[in-house]
Amino acid sequence: MxxxxxxxxxxxxxxxxxxxxxxxxxxxxxxxxxxxxxxxxxxxxxxxxxxxxxxxxxxxEEEVMPLVLSLLDQLYDARRTVKALLAALDQQPDEVRQAVLAAARRETG
Missing domain, CATH: 1.10.1660 (Multidrug-efflux Transporter Regulator; Chain: A; Domain 2)
Structure with a gap:
């Protein structure tokens, strides 16, 4: 501090x-x-x-700052969530990782 x-x-x-x-x-x-x-x-x-x-x-401008900060905070939260999910996925057995990655590829097209 x-x-x-x-x-x-x-x-x-x-x-x-x-x-x-x-x-x-x-x-x-x-x-x-x-x-x-x-x-x-x-x-x-x-x-x-x-x-x-x-x-x-x-x-x-001051008027747009709350919106911009809110969107940036949401983006940072999403990045932290994805990072945590990737870390958790990395700890799984290979077959589980491969199944999740394949499912994710299907979802994202």
């Missing part, structure tokens, strides 16, 4: 006021530290970089 100063050092293109706004809008999920202030995980840092890319570099 890192503090706000460390986050700003890692994502220097983003002003502190913008980070605060993103937290208020729940676009960035930070935790309140016991002594006050915000603390961030590595996932928060990655999300801050994504937000900077969307808002600052690509200049996406």
């Amino acid at each position: 890192i503090g706000l100063a460390e986050l700003l050092a890692q994502v220097p293109a983003v002003p502190e006021a913008e980070v605060t706004l993103w937290i208020e809008r729940r676009w960035l999920r930070a935790e309140q530290a016991p002594g006050g202030g915000w603390v961030f995980t590595e996932m928060d840092v990655a999300r801050c970089r994504l937000l900077a890319e969307l808002r600052i570099t690509l200049e996406l």
Whole structure:
């Protein structure tokens, strides 16, 4: 976990006021530290970089951000699910893996 100063050092293109706004809008999920202030995980840092890319570099409007973030979150969730399924499939006997892969090929055409 890192503090706000460390986050700003890692994502220097983003002003502190913008980070605060993103937290208020729940676009960035930070935790309140016991002594006050915000603390961030590595996932928060990655999300801050994504937000900077969307808002600052690509200049996406505030109105579209909730939709874009929702779609990206769904995509990341789907990727995590597929990764977990592939890991579980990898632990199965070869005949089970082959049967599942064949069924998947039939489903996807």
